[in-house]
Amino acid sequence: MKKIRWGILSTAKIAREKVIPAMQRGRYCEIAAIASRNPEQAKEVANGLKIPTVYGSYEELLNDPAIDAVYIPLPNHLHVEWSIKSIQAGKHVLCEKPIALSSAEATQLLQVAQQNPQIKVMEAFMYRFHPQWVLAKELVDEARIGQLKTIHSFFSYYNADPNNIRNKKDLGGGGMMDIGCYCVSLARFLFNSEPVRVQGHVTIDPVLQTDTLASGILEFAAGTATFTCSTQLMPYQRVQILGTEGRVEIEIPFNAPPDQDTRLWLHTKNGSEEMIFEPVDQYTLQGDLFAQSILNNTPVPTPLQDAINNMKIIEAVFATASH
Structure with missing residues (x-):
């Protein structure tokens, strides 16, 4: 059975404790590499989770031709920047929510994704798959x-x-x-x-x-x-x-x-x-469904426009709020 080979951008807690172990149990996912700006921390996490390849920078991981897709659990303000860099490196992208800091920023990501229609991009709202x-x-x-x-x-x-x-x-x-x-x-x-x-x-x-x-x-x-x-x-x-x-x-x-x-x-x-x-682990389900959209070249379960629309409502909550 063919599996999608994943790279993880950062050693964030949610990745270490929840998402990576869950995706390692998936039918269509293989966690092949992890990258961190702190190489020692990356090695420690990789050893604990039995991830074979470690990179000391995100760029190195994105340059690895063996990696099909990346999971991005970076801090919120880095989501769009590294999603765009991943798309431009030819990697499919599963990015943690919220995918951007604003609807305008999310729209920039959508525009890049539309210019690269062969690349799958999705915001990781895992609850929907439970x-x-x-x-x-x-x-x-x-x-x-x-x-x-x-x-x-x-x-x-x-x-x-x-x-x-x-x-x-x-x-x-x-x-x-x-x-x-x-x-x-x-x-x-x-x-x-x-x-x-x-x-x-x-x-x-x-x-x-x-x-x-x-x-x-x-x-x-x-x-x-x-x-x-x-x-x-x-x-x-x-x-x-x-x-x-x-x-x-x-x-x-x-x-x-x-x-x-x-x-x-x-x-x-x-x-x-x-x-x-x-x-059941909803992170496992999410990873496998996204991987299947890559393998079968079908639309991702949740389109990027959904992420933009969600951000618009979050912005409206703040805009109409009496502080």
């Missing part, structure tokens, strides 16, 4: 809850460390970019359209200068979506999807654990049904 979300989308699309009217999502954790990259404004930190983007994405995913109006409320940390509490109301033609995200609250996440005849609740909607069951509830006038999903 079976619980595949089912939730089916339940909505098949009107199992009647007509979709409103969605409420909540996502929070507590991290006030000023040295943490998520709390550095100039590197694309803040709650909206880190986790609020999921809440925006899922609303657009389920309504299968773009909001016609957005209203935000954002709290900015006086020291960090990043948003630590943000809420938004997204008004769609068919209904509304409301959300709250925070980087300084007790860790919690939940999604409620409500229609005229039923409700779907997802217990762990975003970072579903790969080693334990996950649950979704469907509530209708006929009663409640609990759907249990056996352990």
Whole structure:
């Protein structure tokens, strides 16, 4: 079976602890190389994860003709720069979310991608590939809850460390970019359209200068979506999807654990049904689906335009917010 040979740009925590091990378990993925500006750190990570080739610069990895695709878990402000360099080096690109710091920057990436149509590029919103979300989308699309009217999502954790990259404004930190983007994405995913109006409320940390509490109301033609995200609250996440005849609740909607069951509830006038999903790693699913789009030369599961549209809504939340 042919596999896509991947190179990893950086030794970021999400890559080390989640994405690389998950993709190594994939049917269509082979992690062939890793690069870091700190060669010693790259060697240490490569040894621990049994990655055969180590590079002391991103450019060296991109120049390796044996690498088919790259996964980019770099800080947010570097996503577009290195995605473009990867495309120009002839590598397919799976880039962490949010793919850019602005819709304008994301549009620049799209334009480069369009000039290189043989290259696949995708933003890594892995949650959509988990079976619980595949089912939730089916339940909505098949009107199992009647007509979709409103969605409420909540996502929070507590991290006030000023040295943490998520709390550095100039590197694309803040709650909206880190986790609020999921809440925006899922609303657009389920309504299968773009909001016609957005209203935000954002709290900015006086020291960090990043948003630590943000809420938004997204008004769609068919209904509304409301959300709250925070980087300084007790860790919690939940999604409620409500229609005229039923409700779907997802217990762990975003970072579903790969080693334990996950649950979704469907509530209708006929009663409640609990759907249990056996352990599955959504990062493995994401890697394999992207790899298959390369192998079969088919469109990627989530087009780049989706990433641009998501950024436009994030921008609108800030633009309409009363600070």
